[in-house]
Amino acid sequence: MHRSPILLVATAALTLAISASAAASNATLRTNLNTWSKRIGTDARAVALAAQSRQPRRMTSSAIRFHTDALHARVAVASQKPSTAKGAQARRLALTAFTDYGLAGTKWAASGRARLAHQRASSIADANAGATYARTGGKLLVAASKLLR
Amino acid sequence: MLKQKIAITVAVGALAAGVGVASALADNSPSGTTATTTTVTTGDQQNSQQGTDEQSAANDVADAANDVQSEANNTGADDQSGDQQGNDEQGAANDVADAANSTGADDQSGDQQGPNDESGQQDDNGQDG
Numbered sequence: 001m002h003r004s005p006i007l008l009v010a011t012a013a014l015t016l017a018i019s020a021s022a023a024a025s026n027a028t029l030r031t032n033l034n035t036w037s038k039r040i041g042t043d044a045r046a047v048a049l050a051a052q053s054r055q056p057r058r059m060t061s062s063a064i065r066f067h068t069d070a071l072h073a074r075v076a077v078a079s080q081k082p083s084t085a086k087g088a089q090a091r092r093l094a095l096t097a098f099t100d101y102g103l104a105g106t107k108w109a110a111s112g113r114a115r116l117a118h119q120r121a122s123s124i125a126d127a128n129a130g131a132t133y134a135r136t137g138g139k140l141l142v143a144a145s146k147l148l149r
Numbered sequence: 150m151l152k153q154k155i156a157i158t159v160a161v162g163a164l165a166a167g168v169g170v171a172s173a174l175a176d177n178s179p180s181g182t183t184a185t186t187t188t189v190t191t192g193d194q195q196n197s198q199q200g201t202d203e204q205s206a207a208n209d210v211a212d213a214a215n216d217v218q219s220e221a222n223n224t225g226a227d228d229q230s231g232d233q234q235g236n237d238e239q240g241a242a243n244d245v246a247d248a249a250n251s252t253g254a255d256d257q258s259g260d261q262q263g264p265n266d267e268s269g270q271q272d273d274n275g276q277d278g
Contacts (some may be wrong), residue, residue: 034202041206044213051216057219067212101210106216115221127221129260131214138207145203 026087029080031146033094036073037141040101043069046096047108060112063130074098086147093144104130120128 043066050059077094107130114123 014218037203037206041202041209043263044206044209048209048213048216051213051220054220054223054225056220061216063217095276104210104214108213111217111221115227120221123221124218127218131218134214138210141203142178147216 018099022024025081025083026090026148029077029082029091029094029106030145032076032080032149033090033141035144036069036076036098037145039069040066040073040098043105056112056115060109060116063104063105063108063112067102067109070098071100074102090144091146093140093147097137097140097144100133100140104133106130107133 005073043062046062047059047066050056050062074095077091082088082091105128110133111126111130114120114126125134
C-alpha cells in the first residue's frame with residue numbers, strides 16, 4: 001500500500017547517486033589533469049631556465065624529469081574511469097598529450113646530449129622534433145581540459 | 150498509521166543516503182590537490198581555474214621548446230662552470246653522468262661528456278610508450 005512512495009524516493013535517491021558518481025568521475029579526472037599539468041609546467045620551466053642559461057647538462061637532466069613526469073601523468077590519467085562520453089574523449093586526448101610530452105622530453109634530452117657531444121646538427125634536429133611534440137601535446141592538453149569544463 | 154510512519158521514515162532515510170553518497174562522491178579528490186580543494190570556490194570557478202592551469206602548462210612547455218631550440222641553434226659556448234648535474238635526477242640522468250665521467254678526453258675545460266651518450270639516448274628512447 002505504501003510501497004509506491006518508497007519506491008519513488010528510493011529510485012530518486014539512486015538516480016541522484018548515479019549521476020553524482022558520473023560527475024565525480026569526471027571531476028576526479030579533471031583534478032588529476034590539473035595536478036599533473038602543474039607539475040609538467042614546473043618541469044618545463046626548469047628545462048627552459050637551463051636552456052636559457054646555456055647549460056645543456058642541466059637541461060638534459062631537467063628534460064629527463066619532464067619526460068618521467070609526463071609518463072607518470074599518463075599512467076595517472078589512464079587509471080581514471082570517466083563516465084561520460086565527453087570525459088572519455090578528454091581522457092583520450094590527455095593520454096595522447098602526455099605521450100607527446102614524454103616524447104618531447106626524450107627529444108630535448110637527446111638534444112642536450114648532442115649539444116654536449118658537440119653534434120650541433122643532431123642537437124638542432126632533436127630540439128625541433130621535441131618542439132613539434134611539445135606543441136602538439138599542448139594543443140591536446142588544452143582541448144582535453146575544455147571538454148571537462 | 151505505524152506502517153505509514155515507517156514508510157515515510159524509510160523513504161526519507163533512503164533520500165538522505167542518496168544525497169550523502171552523492172556529496173561524498175562529488176567531493177572526492179586525490180590527496181595531492183590540497184591547494185585547489187581547500188579554497189572555497191564554486192564549480193564554475195574551479196573549472197575556469199583548471200582550464201587556466203592546462204593552458205599555462207601548455208604555454209610553459211611551448212616556451213621550453215623554444216628555449217631548447219634556441220640553445221641548440223646557438224653557436225656560442227655553453228656555461229661550463231654552472232652546468233652541474235643535479236642531485237635528484239632519475240636513473241637515466243645518472244646514466245648520462247656515468248657516461249660523462251667514464252670518458253672525456255676530447256672536451257673543453259671540464260666538459261666531460263663523451264661518445265657513450267648515444268647508448269644512453271637509445272635507452273631513454275626505449276622508455277617511451
